């Protein structure tokens with residue numbers, strides 16, 4: 001069980017909405033995925049390229 005951040009009512013863990021006040025209850029795991037989805041393909045490419053360069057740099061040492 002968890003509590004609604006809006007009214008403090010006890011809500012089942014799987015509930016997506018508070019039955020008392022209708023407050024939408026988002027899981028914290030969703031927010032962790034969201035930042036990855038928000039990345040553009042260019043940003044993902046730069047991230048991969050950056051980690052590759054870092055790997056090559058470490059091997060070269």
Ligand SMILES: [Zn+2]
Pocket residue numbers: 004005006007008009018019020021022023
């Ligand atoms: Zn509520």
